[in-house]
Amino acid sequence: TRLVKPANVRGLRSLSSIPFPSWASYDVNAVGTSTHQVENLAAGTWSVPSSSMAVPNPMDKDSPPIVNTPLTSSSELSPFIDSLSSCPKSGLHNPLKNVDRYLMLGDVSRRAADVLLSPEGNEYFSRAIMSCMPKSHGQASGEVRVTGNFLANFASDQVRFLARGFSVPGDHDGQQSNGYRFPYGPVAIIAPFNFPLEIPVLQLMGALYMGNKPVLKPAEKVSVVMEQFIRLLHDCGLPKEDVDLLNCEGAVAGELLNSAPVRVTQFTGSSRVGELLAEQTRGKVFLEDAGFDWKILGPDVGDVPYVAWQSDQDAFACTGQKCSAQSILFMHDNWRSTDLLERIKENASRRSVDDLTVGPVMTHTTEEILAHTKRILDIPGAELVMGGKALTGHNVPSCYGMVEPTCVYVPLEQILDPRNFEVVCSELFGPFFVLTSYDDSSLPSVLSACERMSHHLTAACVSNDSDFQAAVLASTVNGTTYTGRRARTTGAPQNHWFGPAGDPRGAGIGSPEAIKLVWSCHREIIEDRKVPEGWVQPECT
Numbered sequence: 001t002r003l004v005k006p007a008n009v010r011g012l013r014s015l016s017s018i019p020f021p022s023w024a025s026y027d028v029n030a031v032g033t034s035t036h037q038v039e040n041l042a043a044g045t046w047s048v049p050s051s052s053m054a055v056p057n058p059m060d061k062d063s064p065p066i067v068n069t070p071l072t073s074s075s076e077l078s079p080f081i082d083s084l085s086s087c088p089k090s091g092l093h094n095p096l097k098n099v100d101r102y103l104m105l106g107d108v109s110r111r112a113a114d115v116l117l118s119p120e121g122n123e124y125f126s127r128a129i130m131s132c133m134p135k136s137h138g139q140a141s142g143e144v145r146v147t148g149n150f151l152a153n154f155a156s157d158q159v160r161f162l163a164r165g166f167s168v169p170g171d172h173d174g175q176q177s178n179g180y181r182f183p184y185g186p187v188a189i190i191a192p193f194n195f196p197l198e199i200p201v202l203q204l205m206g207a208l209y210m211g212n213k214p215v216l217k218p219a220e221k222v223s224v225v226m227e228q229f230i231r232l233l234h235d236c237g238l239p240k241e242d243v244d245l246l247n248c249e250g251a252v253a254g255e256l257l258n259s260a261p262v263r264v265t266q267f268t269g270s271s272r273v274g275e276l277l278a279e280q281t282r283g284k285v286f287l288e289d290a291g292f293d294w295k296i297l298g299p300d301v302g303d304v305p306y307v308a309w310q311s312d313q314d315a316f317a318c319t320g321q322k323c324s325a326q327s328i329l330f331m332h333d334n335w336r337s338t339d340l341l342e343r344i345k346e347n348a349s350r351r352s353v354d355d356l357t358v359g360p361v362m363t364h365t366t367e368e369i370l371a372h373t374k375r376i377l378d379i380p381g382a383e384l385v386m387g388g389k390a391l392t393g394h395n396v397p398s399c400y401g402m403v404e405p406t407c408v409y410v411p412l413e414q415i416l417d418p419r420n421f422e423v424v425c426s427e428l429f430g431p432f433f434v435l436t437s438y439d440d441s442s443l444p445s446v447l448s449a450c451e452r453m454s455h456h457l458t459a460a461c462v463s464n465d466s467d468f469q470a471a472v473l474a475s476t477v478n479g480t481t482y483t484g485r486r487a488r489t490t491g492a493p494q495n496h497w498f499g500p501a502g503d504p505r506g507a508g509i510g511s512p513e514a515i516k517l518v519w520s521c522h523r524e525i526i527e528d529r530k531v532p533e534g535w536v537q538p539e540c541t
Contacts, residue, residue, distance in 0.1 A: 298463025
């Protein structure tokens with residue numbers, strides 16, 4: 001089956017029809033003409049609560065809603081509370097019980113990977129993503145591919161390898177200490193809107209691999225994607241009782257966390273909500289929250305076309321709605337003599353609503369984005385480099401933001417001014433970044449700015465100068481940092497850790513280390529079996 005590369009994807013109406021999978025309930029061919037009802041899943045039973053929310057078509061306000069998402073009420077939480085309560089603290093499996101489940105989950109992962117990595121499966125989930133979280137076909141297809149590769153990584157025996165323990169000889173014959181990775185039991189996952197498949201799948205499967213029973217609360221506007229993935233997991237052999245899917249507003253999810261014996265909550269989203277959850281759960285959280293992500297261009301200039309292309313991708317792909325998006329670019333003065341900025345502007349100008357290389361901002365209105373731009377332009381010495389205007393000629397609902405890819409230059413000394421720092425270094429989840437410049441003598445000021453930032457997710461040190469790299473890397477702490485000429489900020493593939501650093505609550509994703517950190521805890525069992533012959537009771541101590 002040939003992958004369809006769209007020329008115009010407004011409402012996905014121009015795409016050719018694709019086969020409807022036997023396990024699916026959401027017809028991506030019908031987007032724009034009918035409305036799908038998303039369902040909840042609790043204790044293996046699919047159901048629809050008494051109330052639902054109509055999710056508008058993000059590309060066409062005049063077409064029918066794409067889905068009706070359940071708005072589960074507090075009075076309808078009992079099945080979820082009972083389901084989570086059925087799982088003991090020792091989990092559905094652990095290294096000492098139900099070990100056959102490690103193999104079962106490896107087999108489920110292999111089968112699901114086969115679907116996502118097939119042309120038909122990739123296209124189905126790409127369309128599902130694009131229907132509710134508009135992004136280019138290349139971005140959506142890449143999200144499906146990374147998710148499929150992750151599942152393939154944990155096929156067969158790889159799941160039980162995650163639970164690998166260790167032993168240490170004791171003080172005397174018959175004594176040995178054994179370290180195990182144990183699950184938490186009932187756990188919760190609260191997932192964001194911007195990666196409707198990749199982020200929730202990687203965390204959900206990590207929770208399952210280690211023996212936990214998760215309830216997943218996806219973002220309401222994109223929950224249809226995970227509804228379909230869970231149906232795929234069932235078709236691949238996952239017991240229906242293993243995962244619960246709860247669609248509700250945040251306050252109701254909070255009530256579930258208070259009422260059910262949830263041992264750990266993993267949250268991906270805004271820092272404000274993350275801090276509220278940390279307080280509500282008394283610290284029993286793992287957070288992958290906001291990222292104001294910096295990129296530093298070093299003094300060694302080179303490969304200008306590539307660096308310009310990567311900067312455009314980092315800042316504006318997925319309309320800037322990535323927690324790893326390039327938020328601020330520190331440019332060494334040596335780059336001023338090149339056409340770097342002209343190339344970035346040229347690349348940005350090629351982005352179009354027609355192919356969704358730029359599209360709706362799901363969490364800010366146009367007015368809010370332009371107001372933030374104006375606040376930064378009001379800083380002395382600030383200049384508009386590109387953009388700063390609303391997009392026109394579309395039919396996107398007014399609740400979403402539509403702006404041109406935007407960059408504002410702010411002098412470094414003004415960024416460091418306490419009166420400006422907070423507004424300049426506030427993450428705007430959209431196609432926007434701040435540009436500034438520095439020279440050799442002001443590198444300490446750049447590093448001071450990085451130190452003052454509150455969140456440390458991704459970063460890029462674009463330099464092949466080993467001394468410069470050492471100076472930057474030794475003084476910064478971002479959890480996922482790229483370095484070298486090809487350094488980027490937007491890197492979340494399946495082959496390395498992705499997550500923040502500098503916060504003991506930080507959640508990783510994707511790698512074996514991330515899965516073990518977030519979804520298991522250490523348990524030590526000490527064997528002491530042999531009483532020596534001729535043992536004599538000593539005096540009391």
